Amino acid sequence: MTLPTRSRILGLGATVPEQKLTNDDLAKMVDTNDEWIVTRTGIRERRIMREDEKLSVMTADACRKAVANSGLTIDDIDVLIVCTYTPERLCPSAACETQGELGMGTKPAFDINAACSGFMYGLQVADSMVRAGVYRHVLVVGAEAQSRYVDYTDRGTCILFGDGAGAVVVGPSDDGTETGVLSILLGADARGNELITIRNACPGLGEKSPYKDTPPYIAMNGREVYKFAVRAVGEVLDNVLAQAGLTRDEVDLLIPHQANIRIIEAAAERLGLEKDRVVVNIERYGNTAAASIPLTLEEAATTGRLKSGMLAALVGFGGGFTYGACLIRW
Ligand code: UT7
DSSP states (O other), X not given: OOOOSOEEEEEEEEEOOSOEEEHHHHHTTSSOOHHHHHHHHOOOEEEOOOTTOOHHHHHHHHHHHHHHHHTOOGGGOOEEEEEOSOOXXXXXXXXXXXXXXXXXXXXXXXXXXXXGGHHHHHHHHHHHHHHHTSOSOEEEEEEEOGGGTOOTTOTTTTTTBOOEEEEEEEEEOXXXXXXXXXXXXXXXXXXXXXXXXXXXXXTTSSOOOTTTTSOOEEEEOHHHHHHHHHHHHHHHHHHHHHHHTOOGGGOOEEEEOOSOHHHHHHHHHHHTOOGXXXXXXXHHHOBOGGGHHHHXXXXXXXXXXXXXXXXXXXXXXXXXXXXXEEEEEO
């Protein structure tokens, strides 16, 4: 058997909840206002799951769209990877619940938790599986139910996060062209362990929390995360370009994790990219963590901004700290 030299994205799909949470809605809940949120983050609204909605249903919906978009069927998919740090249960995994929704028989399914960098990690696993010939078609989906974990009394975090799911089918790039994943680089830095955490997720298990009786909630040191993000994004982009033997000026489109418009602008400036070469949807979805990059990628592809032959740079960072970047010839 000849192994593929490269993997590529065969199809994309995206699903967000219908319910919107606007800055004005948040201003009724905490001491904040639309102007502060827009100026500091670029966010105007986010999508939030209703109480009776399920992460696995939303995730499966994005997966079905990606499979249909690839021209394959669910039966052609060999393995499911769900990238999430906000599963509805620790066990079973979000992937096992989604696998059931999709009717994937006994095909393997597992979660990856690398917080907001999750999709970058999932993509590298999928790319490796395809190139090694372990599986032919890997379904990778970034999906988050962050609203289940957000503390809606904390104005430092509740303004940022939203829910959503973005899926891709990864398969061999055997069409004889140069298209596909050129390079992926990941990193993790334990010095950031305490800067984004979910507190109380495992009460009694190693965490001596003074808030023992409160539900799990996301806690973040925004200012420190911001500094880390600006540095990490610049470094990992330079390093992934070096790994691929490419230069900044060869990048056609930046598809960044949508955490904060100011972080995105700093990354674009570093690459010397004008606004029209950066895909931004943070104003509509906020920070959807592992779903953010695939949602943005799907939008870039379906709106025609990402065209055949373009070099796309994907970059993510988040809790852990974790970070990662990927270059794709579309
Ligand atoms: O996906 C990865 C995860 N997270 C991130 O990427 C987040 C990265 N960090 C950020 O995006 C920013 O740090 C935030 C948007 C979270 C905060 O923006 P900032 O410019 O770093 O604000 P700050 O935390 O330095 O706070 C500035 C001021 C403070 O008031 P004082 O101490 O100067 O009086 C805050 O109390 O703004 C206040 N503040 C707010 N005011 C109105 C903080 N949050 C709010 C708010 N509305 N929602």
